[in-house]
Amino acid sequence: MQKLQLWERYKNRLYHHAELELSVDTSRMNFPDSYLDQMEPRLQKAFEEMAELEAGAIANPDEQRMVGHYWLRAPELAPTAELAEQIKAALASVKAFASSVHQGNIAAPDGHRFENLLVVGIGGSALGPQFVADSLGSAQDRMKVFFFDNTDPDGMDKVLAEIGSGLKRTLTVVISKSGGTKETRNGMLEARQAFEKAGLHFAAHAVAVTGSDSELDRTASQEGWLGTLPMWDWVGGRTSVTSAVGLLPAALQGIDVDRLLAGARICDQATRSRSTRDNPAALLALSWFHATAGKGERDMVLLPYKDRLLLFSRYLQQLIMESLGKELDRDGKKVLQGITVYGNKGSTDQHAYVQQLREGVPNFFVTFIEVLKDREGASMLVEPGATSGDYLSGFFQGTRSALYEKDRESVTITIREISPASIGALIALYERAVGLYASLINVNAYHQPGVEAGKKAAGTVLKLQGEILEMLRRQSERDFTCADMAMTLARPEEVETVFMILRHLAANPVHGVSATTEEKVWENRFRAAR
Numbered sequence: 070m071q072k073l074q075l076w077e078r079y080k081n082r083l084y085h086h087a088e089l090e091l092s093v094d095t096s097r098m099n100f101p102d103s104y105l106d107q108m109e110p111r112l113q114k115a116f117e118e119m120a121e122l123e124a125g126a127i128a129n130p131d132e133q134r135m136v137g138h139y140w141l142r143a144p145e146l147a148p149t150a151e152l153a154e155q156i157k158a159a160l161a162s163v164k165a166f167a168s169s170v171h172q173g174n175i176a177a178p179d180g181h182r183f184e185n186l187l188v189v190g191i192g193g194s195a196l197g198p199q200f201v202a203d204s205l206g207s208a209q210d211r212m213k214v215f216f217f218d219n220t221d222p223d224g225m226d227k228v229l230a231e232i233g234s235g236l237k238r239t240l241t242v243v244i245s246k247s248g249g250t251k252e253t254r255n256g257m258l259e260a261r262q263a264f265e266k267a268g269l270h271f272a273a274h275a276v277a278v279t280g281s282d283s284e285l286d287r288t289a290s291q292e293g294w295l296g297t298l299p300m301w302d303w304v305g306g307r308t309s310v311t312s313a314v315g316l317l318p319a320a321l322q323g324i325d326v327d328r329l330l331a332g333a334r335i336c337d338q339a340t341r342s343r344s345t346r347d348n349p350a351a352l353l354a355l356s357w358f359h360a361t362a363g364k365g366e367r368d369m370v371l372l373p374y375k376d377r378l379l380l381f382s383r384y385l386q387q388l389i390m391e392s393l394g395k396e397l398d399r400d401g402k403k404v405l406q407g408i409t410v411y412g413n414k415g416s417t418d419q420h421a422y423v424q425q426l427r428e429g430v431p432n433f434f435v436t437f438i439e440v441l442k443d444r445e446g447a448s449m450l451v452e453p454g455a456t457s458g459d460y461l462s463g464f465f466q467g468t469r470s471a472l473y474e475k476d477r478e479s480v481t482i483t484i485r486e487i488s489p490a491s492i493g494a495l496i497a498l499y500e501r502a503v504g505l506y507a508s509l510i511n512v513n514a515y516h517q518p519g520v521e522a523g524k525k526a527a528g529t530v531l532k533l534q535g536e537i538l539e540m541l542r543r544q545s546e547r548d549f550t551c552a553d554m555a556m557t558l559a560r561p562e563e564v565e566t567v568f569m570i571l572r573h574l575a576a577n578p579v580h581g582v583s584a585t586t587e588e589k590v591w592e593n594r595f596r597a598a599r
């Protein structure tokens with residue numbers, strides 16, 4: 070298509086929201102103009118399902134749950150007055166807690182204000198808080214934020230080393246909707262040990278965000294933590310960033326959570342429109358449907374031209390892939406659905422994988438995110454008439470054109486600046502796009518049955534490890550190959566798992582297991598240290 074024709078298509082298709090200062094440009098998606106009309110019946114059905122969801126329908130039938138993240142920024146829309154009150158009360162508690170911490174009314178045991186914040190969580194209980202912290206943080210933050218988002222001991226040691234002697238003025242927020250996630254439980258225990266080693270009483274440094282009567286809730290109340298903020302079963306982990314999960318860390322960091330919620334609320338209003346052309350989330354969902362044939366046939370590459378949006382692709386990876394990646398559709402038919410999401414940031418990726426995007430396997434579409442405002446304050450000229458930010462803009466435009474010339478399609482989202490409101494709007498935009506797209510492809514976006522399989526299998530491995538350790542200790546006079554051990558435990562079919570467990574045990578001193586080094590690694594002999 071010629072440049073001037075594309076310009077006409079740009080003007081015809083551009084969605085712009087004046088108050089949010091947010092645009093969605095689908096002109097570089099090669100669907101015909103008739104596509105929207107053709108998809109209209111399916112879209113209207115998706116809008117209807119979304120309206121039912123917002124009205125409190127059981128939108129997650131597998132778990133018999135309502136799906137209410139939209140109420141978090143408009144409590145008056147919650148289906149009962151009681152829920153509305155709970156949402157308002159939780160927000161008030163978040164703000165009151167953060168303000169008490171900032172004013173020193175809730176202080177470190179040494180009487181000083183808390184200066185650091187250690188957030189412990191995983192998945193939806195970490196990715197949203199991390200994205201918000203990274204996109205909106207600054208040198209002026211009220212608290213310096215750190216994360217434990219895994220059960221990797223070395224990763225936690227690295228964070229603790231960074232905090233160093235600052236631990237005595239560190240507040241720990243442990244976040245888990247279920248309150249039973251092992252990675253988070255381990256992170257909490259490791260944090261507690263670090264505090265105790267430093268002669269500090271963990272409970273005086275800890276606050277929880279969790280579901281009522283969860284394991285974490287009970288621990289926090291039995292140990293007398295500083296407080297507990299609620300999570301509800303009608304908020305999914307991956308859509309929990311506008312609940313206390315995201316708001317408490319953000320408020321403690323000093324981010325204006327009211328503006329974040331306001332941005333999300335305004336975007337929610339826009340994305341409730343049943344006029345497809347006026348609904349930016351519907352335009353995104355339709356673009357995904359077009360690009361992937363509604364079957365995940367192409368990957369979604371996110372290219373935000375702004376360092377502060379680096380973690381957006383990680384955040385969206387969970388939101389999109391955990392929501393859409395489903396074996397069965399809502400009628401129980403095998404569909405193997407999903408959209409693969411990856412990305413980092415422009416212009417950096419220009420020097421990494423954009424080569425393949427332009428010339429290699431054409432199995433993707435791009436979402437560019439453009440931010441008009443370069444920085445606070447003035448910019449130097451890096452050469453006559455051009456700033457670093459002009460270059461960033463030039464590289465964005467250049468890559469968009471270079472890809473389109475080669476029939477690589479893209480959507481571009483433009484925001485004026487990075488602010489709490491625009492981050493809230495981006496979050497809400499994608500939450501709604503995922504919900505609408507899930508309706509279009511008839512999958513339940515609000516459960517995650519596949520994740521349970523890995524969790525169960527990990528439990529089996531840990532149980533087998535217990536049996537192996539017991540056997541090594543009981544027969545400490547002898548050594549075992551993995552095959553010996555599997556036979557001795559009467560689990561010959563588990564020999565590979567036994568080998569992997571033994572190899573890991575011997576690599577770490579805590580269990581007191583040693584290994585010989587044989588020519589073939591699977592013939593190594595293991596024994597308990599005497």
Ligand SMILES: O=P(O)(O)OC[C@H]1O[C@](O)(CO)[C@@H](O)[C@@H]1O
Nearest residue numbers: 192193194245246247250306520
């Ligand atoms: O908040 P929780 O219950 O600890 O769960 C953490 C994450 O684990 C999952 O349930 C599965 O990975 C995610 O959906 C969720 O965000």
